[in-house]
Amino acid sequence: MATKTESGRKLALVIGIGKYEHCEELQNPENDANDMSSILESIDFIVTKKLHLKRAEMQHVLIDFEHSIEPGDMVLFYFAGHGVQWEVCIKDQNYLIFTDTPNLDGAALNKSAINAQNILDTLSDRNPYVTIFLLDCCRKYHLRNPQVNARDPGASEPKSIGLKAMHKAGTLIAFACAPGTIAIEGKGERNGLFTKHLLKNIKTANEDIQMILRDVTNGVIQESESKQIPFVTAALLKRDIYLYSQQTKRPHKPEISDQDLNLDEEIGCGAFGTVYRAEWISRHNIVAVKRLHLTQLDKEAQKEFFNELSLMHSIHYPHIIMFYGACTERGKYALKSTAENNKSNLDKADGHSEIRFVLLSPYDKLRLVGRYWPVHEKSTAENKKSDLDKADGHSEIRFVLLSPYDKIRLVGRYWPVPEVNKPNAVILFVHGSGEHCQRYRHVAHFFNKHQIPCVAYDLRGNGLSEGQRGFIPRMDAWLDDLECAIKYIRENLNFTMPLVIYAHGTGCINCLAYILQRKKSRLDCQAMILSTPSICLKERPTYLAYFGSRVVSSLIPGLRLPLNGNYTNEYTDDKEIVAAYRTDPLVHDEWLAQTVCLFLKLGHLLETTEIQFPVPVMIQHGADDNITPIKLIQKWVQERVKGNDVTFKDWPGHNHEIHNDMRRENVFNHALEWIEKRFKIEQN
Structure with missing residues (x-):
C-alpha cells in the first residue's frame, strides 16, 4: 500500500475458512483466500495466508501477525468464512467462526469464536499507518438459541443476522453486505460475489482505496440485482491511500549514520558485542544499540552481515519488539533496535505493557507461552518521554515459551522494575x-x-x-x-x-x-x-x-x-x-x-x-x-x-x-x- 506522501511495508493477513465441523461448509472461502493472497502479493504485499483454522490456531496466528507490525505499516486483514452478530447477552458483537466452533447458543460465542472488534483493536494498537478490514463473512450461520434472530422472529429456524458496523480511528472496514443482511455465496462460481469484485478492482493503480470499494459496491449491487449491498465504514486519518502505486518506492535501506546515534550507557555485554542505551538524535527516540566487537569485515563476512541485516526486518525475535536498522560505516558496525515499540505491546486500557516469551519444556518439547510485565523508567533527561511512561507507571511485556515436549507455544507476561533500581x-x-x-x-x-x-x-x-x-x-x-x-x-x-x-x-x-x-x-x-x-x-x-x-x-x-x-x-x-x-x-x-x-x-x-x-x-x-x-x-x-x-x-x-x-x-x-x-x- 502506498500513498502519495508516504511509503511503507504492506502487510496482509488473509484467512479463508470453508471446512466446518459443526455447521454448513462453504465452497468459496478457500478459493477466495488463495486468489486474494495471489493478487496482494502481485502488488507487493507481504502476505500471511491461513486456511481452515481452529480458534486456538487463529489466536496464535494473530499474535505472530501483530508482532510483525511496525509503526507506519499499512495493514490489511481479509476474512472469508462464517460470521455472526450476537446481540442479546453481549450487545452487538461480531464474531468470526472457525472450524471447531460448535453450533452453540450465542452467549457462549465469546469463548468459542473470536470477536472481530478485538482483532481490529489489536492490529490498530500497533500504530500502523492505516488498517483495512475486509470481511466477506456475512453468510448464514445457524445458532441453537432462537433469540439470536431478534430481527426476524418469524423465521422457521434461527440464523445469523449479518454483521454490525464496527469503528476504530485510522481504519477502513468493508463488509460484504449491509448490517443485518446476509451475503450471497458464489454457487457454481470460483469466488463469493464480494470477493469476486474485490479481485477485479483491487489492483487498480494509483486509485484511492475508498474509490476502489465504491467500484466493488457498484459491481456487487448490479450483479445481485440489489439483493446484496456491501457496506463500508471509514475513519481514516490520511488521504490518498493506494493499494497499488506504479511509483511505489523501493524499501527503505535500514542504514543509520553513526553521527545520528548518541550512546549513553552500557546496559549489557556479550561475546559478540556490547548493548547501549542510546538516543536516536534525528527521531528523538531512546533505543538499544548493539555495537559489535569488530572493526573490519572482509568481502565474504560483509556480504553475510548485510544478508542477516536484510532478514532482521521480517524475523520475530523474543526480545526485540522492533528492529530499525544498522550503522555500517567501516569500523562502526552496530545493530539498532528497541525493546519497547511505540504503543506496540502496551495494554491501552490501563497503561501497562507486556512482552511475550516462549519456553521449551524439557519434558515433551511443548512450547510454553509466558508473559512479562515490567515497570518502566520515569521520564528523565536520558529517557525523553518513554513510550512506556503511562498513567500508572507499569509496563506489561508479552513473551512466548517453546515447550520441548511438543513445540506448542505458551504465552507469558513479564512485569519488570526500573533498571535504575536493582x-x-x-x-x-x-x-x-x-x-x-x-x-x-x-x-x-x-x-x-x-x-x-x-x-x-x-x-x-x-x-x-x-x-x-x-x-x-x-x-x-x-x-x-x-x-x-x-x-x-x-x-x-x-x-x-x-x-x-x-x-x-x-x-x-x-x-x-x-x-x-x-x-x-x-x-x-x-x-x-x-x-x-x-x-x-x-x-x-x-x-x-x-x-x-x-x-x-x-x-x-x-x-x-x-x-x-x-x-x-x-x-x-x-x-x-x-x-x-x-x-x-x-x-x-x-x-x-x-x-x-x-x-x-x-x-x-x-x-x-x-x-x-x-x-x-x-x-x-x-x-x-x-x-x-x-x-x-x-x-x-x-x-x-x-x-x-x-x-x-x-x-x-x-x-x-x-x-x-x-x-x-x-x-x-x-x-x-x-x-x-x-x-x-x-x-x-
Missing part, C-alpha cells in the same frame, strides 16, 4: 484451574511498586497458550514446563536474585507435585507462597469416584467434566471481578475425564504423604473459603507439611481467591513483608 527478588506466578496469568496483573503491579519484578505464563491448555483445553497429558509435562519457565527467568532474563514462586489453587498442586516427584532435582527457587491450595476439597472424592473416573475416561476419552463449578462470590467478594470472569473468553471450567482422574490421584497423594519443603514456605488461606475449607487445610499443614521455615496464615472474612477479595491489599502487604524478612530486603 531488584532483590523476582516472583513467578503459577495460576489456578481454568484461568490465565493476566488475572494476576494487579498482584504483579503491587509488587512492582516495591521493586520486585514478576513473571507468569499461561499453563498449557489455558489462556493464550496452546494445548487442548482441560487436558494434561502427564504430570511430568506440567513439571517440566515449570522448570522451563524458571530456566527462562535465570538464563534469558538473567535474574540471579532469589526467586519466589507464588502459586494459587491447582497451581499449588503443580509445585507440591514437583517436591514429591522430583526429589533428586531441586527446584531452583528460594521461597514459595501457596495461596489456598486445592488439596482438601469440600466435596472430597471417594475411592469409588476415583476408580469410576478412570473407567469413564478409558471408555469415553473425550468426555469433559466440570471442575471449577460456577464462578460466584464463593470465590471472591469483589462483584466486578466475578462479572469480569463470567465474560472472560480465556477462562474455561471443563476438564477431560482423564485429567480429572489425574487431579484426584494427586490430591489423594498430597493429602496422605508427608511433604518436606526445602525452602521457606507460607501457606495462606481464606477462613471463609467454602471450596477448600480452612479446617481441612489446617489439619493437612499440621500433619503433612514439614520444613525449617513453614508459615500458615489464615485470613478471616476472605474467600477462595484471597488475592481478588476486596481487602486484598492486606494480603499483598503481608506477602511482601514475609518476602522482605526472608531475604532482608530494604525498601527505598
Whole structure:
C-alpha cells in the first residue's frame, strides 16, 4: 500500500475458512483466500495466508501477525468464512467462526469464536499507518438459541443476522453486505460475489482505496440485482491511500549514520558485542544499540552481515519488539533496535505493557507461552518521554515459551522494575484451574511498586497458550514446563536474585507435585507462597469416584467434566471481578475425564504423604473459603507439611481467591513483608 506522501511495508493477513465441523461448509472461502493472497502479493504485499483454522490456531496466528507490525505499516486483514452478530447477552458483537466452533447458543460465542472488534483493536494498537478490514463473512450461520434472530422472529429456524458496523480511528472496514443482511455465496462460481469484485478492482493503480470499494459496491449491487449491498465504514486519518502505486518506492535501506546515534550507557555485554542505551538524535527516540566487537569485515563476512541485516526486518525475535536498522560505516558496525515499540505491546486500557516469551519444556518439547510485565523508567533527561511512561507507571511485556515436549507455544507476561533500581527478588506466578496469568496483573503491579519484578505464563491448555483445553497429558509435562519457565527467568532474563514462586489453587498442586516427584532435582527457587491450595476439597472424592473416573475416561476419552463449578462470590467478594470472569473468553471450567482422574490421584497423594519443603514456605488461606475449607487445610499443614521455615496464615472474612477479595491489599502487604524478612530486603 502506498500513498502519495508516504511509503511503507504492506502487510496482509488473509484467512479463508470453508471446512466446518459443526455447521454448513462453504465452497468459496478457500478459493477466495488463495486468489486474494495471489493478487496482494502481485502488488507487493507481504502476505500471511491461513486456511481452515481452529480458534486456538487463529489466536496464535494473530499474535505472530501483530508482532510483525511496525509503526507506519499499512495493514490489511481479509476474512472469508462464517460470521455472526450476537446481540442479546453481549450487545452487538461480531464474531468470526472457525472450524471447531460448535453450533452453540450465542452467549457462549465469546469463548468459542473470536470477536472481530478485538482483532481490529489489536492490529490498530500497533500504530500502523492505516488498517483495512475486509470481511466477506456475512453468510448464514445457524445458532441453537432462537433469540439470536431478534430481527426476524418469524423465521422457521434461527440464523445469523449479518454483521454490525464496527469503528476504530485510522481504519477502513468493508463488509460484504449491509448490517443485518446476509451475503450471497458464489454457487457454481470460483469466488463469493464480494470477493469476486474485490479481485477485479483491487489492483487498480494509483486509485484511492475508498474509490476502489465504491467500484466493488457498484459491481456487487448490479450483479445481485440489489439483493446484496456491501457496506463500508471509514475513519481514516490520511488521504490518498493506494493499494497499488506504479511509483511505489523501493524499501527503505535500514542504514543509520553513526553521527545520528548518541550512546549513553552500557546496559549489557556479550561475546559478540556490547548493548547501549542510546538516543536516536534525528527521531528523538531512546533505543538499544548493539555495537559489535569488530572493526573490519572482509568481502565474504560483509556480504553475510548485510544478508542477516536484510532478514532482521521480517524475523520475530523474543526480545526485540522492533528492529530499525544498522550503522555500517567501516569500523562502526552496530545493530539498532528497541525493546519497547511505540504503543506496540502496551495494554491501552490501563497503561501497562507486556512482552511475550516462549519456553521449551524439557519434558515433551511443548512450547510454553509466558508473559512479562515490567515497570518502566520515569521520564528523565536520558529517557525523553518513554513510550512506556503511562498513567500508572507499569509496563506489561508479552513473551512466548517453546515447550520441548511438543513445540506448542505458551504465552507469558513479564512485569519488570526500573533498571535504575536493582531488584532483590523476582516472583513467578503459577495460576489456578481454568484461568490465565493476566488475572494476576494487579498482584504483579503491587509488587512492582516495591521493586520486585514478576513473571507468569499461561499453563498449557489455558489462556493464550496452546494445548487442548482441560487436558494434561502427564504430570511430568506440567513439571517440566515449570522448570522451563524458571530456566527462562535465570538464563534469558538473567535474574540471579532469589526467586519466589507464588502459586494459587491447582497451581499449588503443580509445585507440591514437583517436591514429591522430583526429589533428586531441586527446584531452583528460594521461597514459595501457596495461596489456598486445592488439596482438601469440600466435596472430597471417594475411592469409588476415583476408580469410576478412570473407567469413564478409558471408555469415553473425550468426555469433559466440570471442575471449577460456577464462578460466584464463593470465590471472591469483589462483584466486578466475578462479572469480569463470567465474560472472560480465556477462562474455561471443563476438564477431560482423564485429567480429572489425574487431579484426584494427586490430591489423594498430597493429602496422605508427608511433604518436606526445602525452602521457606507460607501457606495462606481464606477462613471463609467454602471450596477448600480452612479446617481441612489446617489439619493437612499440621500433619503433612514439614520444613525449617513453614508459615500458615489464615485470613478471616476472605474467600477462595484471597488475592481478588476486596481487602486484598492486606494480603499483598503481608506477602511482601514475609518476602522482605526472608531475604532482608530494604525498601527505598
